[in-house]
Structures are given as structure tokens and as C-alpha cells.
Amino acid sequence: MRTKKISAAVVRRLPIYLRVLEEATRDGDKELMSSQELGEKAGVSPALVRKDLAWFGEFGKQGVGYDIETLRTELRRILHLDRDIPIALVGVGSLGEALVRYFRRRYSLDPGFHLNIVAVFDADPEKQGQDIEGLPVQAPELIPERAKELGIRMAIVAVPPDAAQMVVDALVGAGIRLLFNFAPVKLTVPEDVHIINADLSLELQRLAYYLED
Amino acid sequence: MRTKKISAAVVRRLPIYLRVLEEATRDGDKELMSSQELGEKAGVSPALVRKDLAWFGEFGKQGVGYDIETLRTELRRILHLDRDIPIALVGVGSLGEALVRYFRRRYSLDPGFHLNIVAVFDADPEKQGQDIEGLPVQAPELIPERAKELGIRMAIVAVPPDAAQMVVDALVGAGIRLLFNFAPVKLTVPEDVHIINADLSLELQRLAYYLED
DNA sequence: TAGATTGTTAATCGATTAACAATC
């Protein structure tokens, strides 16, 4: 049912639903959840929950609701989170290093968390060879090789702004088409490449708009 | 002209426009910029650029474009970035520490960057007293006191998920109504509190949707 | 069966784009 193109707005909510369901599974108090309850916990209207899910199939039962276990399994499958996803991170500054630690710990502690940083790159020879959370920092020249070897199709970019476009080009050249960028610059990518920007300065600046005088 | 309520979609683009203008000022090649050019550099259509700016005043000249210097000054004023904004950060894990380093360095290097982390808190007594980028880690009990003293009205939350709601309640209790949250949980706040969530796991998970099988 | 809740269609809302008169 992946024929029609699903909008980004819908995709953005799927991991939220999944998180609510994972929590419900952990707390394990019941087997069913209505769109009403799922919506409340996800911060979304019940109608929108149903509409979002309906894009992918008929997962609910009228008069009953959704089976938590089933829906969780489906959402994992839809999001490709039913198996490990190897990820590269480029740029071991303070932020990059923190991200490696954060995600690798999360991966090793939470068995349901399939996002796994498996290779770390930095152009600084001083940093190369250093161990970050069990991974050696490697030269960016090795990206294509390691990507192939490890099946990497997703990367996190945490390099300084000047280097970001170059790094992105290298990643795309290595066949990586899913990018999560922390550099505060607008990047240009081919249209079959998906890029999500986490521009933290921009977010803080927009928060400042709401300051009262 | 802040009578009508400006939508979040508009506010989100303002810092992008500002960044383009700051760059243009730095490169200093010219004094004017059209909505066409500003739009290209910001990744927005020219019509939308004009519409967004028109909410706040008539900053352009027909047939000419926008004066870069003037518009930059106006945007800074609109975003309250024409003066320093003191910020608190709570939670000195690897991510919190990286954020302190990142923003404090940015603040000291870039004279136009007015967002300034001025106080850092963590509940772990082991961490209290430690120096992070020139700031001592303090006990969260001191938040109200320091907030008053330093005029803090914005805070970054980088604590573990379990502690997040409690910390947010404390911050709101101390009169802080602008929050930037990194904890992977849905937080409940009074409606006059603005909260921006940077839920990095959620973003990576949604990127996984676009994996091809 | 009666009550509840889904999946889906129609109505509404809001944001973006197109178009153009005003005017520099």
C-alpha cells in the first residue's frame, strides 16, 4: 500500500505513535488501545490518528480499537525499525561525540532501539584512531569503503558549517541517501536524498521571538 | 504591529531570513536584496518571503528590494536578538555538556550571536562544582534564585526522560516560559509556556521510513 | 442485541502560490 506518496506530516507522527505503543507494551496493563487514547498520549486528535494509520492498512477493529502488539509490529515494519540500521557519524567535535555516546548507549540499553552508529569519521588526524564509545575515529576517505562493508545507508553530519557541503557530497557519493544534519547551513542534495536538519541555533532563535518585552 | 497573532510557520522562517542577511552583511558585496534572492538563499518562494515580512511592516521598496542592513536590524528586533539573552541549561550529561560548549563557543566567537548560556544545573552532587566552559555546575534547587539574579527567561532541558517533567515544572515555577527540550518525552506545560522539542531519536526514526528495501 | 469505535467521506481551516496594481 506504499503506492500513493505519504506526506511528511504523516511520517513525522509515526514514530510518536510507535513510542506510545512501546510504552504501553512495557507498562503492559492492557492489550488494546483506541485512537482516542493513542491520540491523547501522542498529542494528536483521534481522527488524525485513524487517518494516518489508514494510509498503511486496516489495523483496527470497529467497536474495539487497535491491538497494541499488532499495531506496534506494523509500525516497526513501516518505519523499517524491525531490524538494525547501521549509521555513520561524521564530525567528532563536542556535539558529534555527544551524539555518538547518546545513541550508542541508547542502542545498547534499549533492545527495541535499532538505530546503531557503527562508524565514526573525522578529518582531523589528531582525532583519528581515538576511541569513542568503542568505535575508532576514522579518516573520511574511508567512508565509501566502510559504507559498503557495513551496509550503511544513513549518516549523521556534525561537522563545522564550512565542511558540511563537502561531507554531504562525499556521503551521497558513497550511496548514502538519508542524512541527519546538525551543521547550521542550507545544504544542496539530489532530490532522491532525504535530509533532516537539526539546526539548534535556529530553533533557539525562533524561541526568542516569544520573549515578552 | 504584533496585534494579530503570527503563525508558528512564519516565525520558524524568520531566523532563516536573518541568517541569510547576516551572511550577506559579512560577505558585504551589496546593500540590497530582492525577495527573489532572499528566497533562493533561504529555500522559500519569493512570494512567501514578502508575505512573511509584510506581517511586521513595509521594509522593502518597490522596484528596488530590501535594504540588507535595515531588514537585518528589523529582524533582530522582531526576534529579540538585538540584545543578549541569558539562558539556563539543566542536565549535564554528554549531550548537555556538548550543548553548553557548542553555544558558549558560538557566543564568544560570533558577536552577532546573542544567545548566552549563563547558568548550568545538574542534580548529581558529583557533577556540582565542576566547571563547564567557564561555568560551575549548580544544584537545581538554585534555579529560582539564579533565574531572578541573571534575568533568565529561557532554558534548555537535557536531562534523562524520567526527570524531564519535574525539571520543566521547576523551570516554569521559576517564571521561565521558553523551553528547548531534548528529553524524549511529551511534556505538559501551561499554555502560556512555549516549548520546542528537539527529539533526536524521533527524527532519526522518521528518517528510517525512507529506507528502501 | 446495544454500545463502541473504526475507516472514510465531506467540510473546514490554514498555509502557500499566483497575479497584479502600486510605486520606486
Added chain:
DNA sequence: TAGATTGTTAATCGATTAACAATC
């Protein structure tokens, strides 16, 4: 003046909500 570009209105597009028949 002629050409260019703004500010703004109308048209379009897309996302969310309301409503309800289907059905468990």
C-alpha cells in the same frame, strides 16, 4: 520614463477536523 519589485488580494493547495455508515 521604463523596468523592476514590492505589498496585497484572490486562487489554489494540502492538512486537519467533523461526521457517520459500517461493523465488531
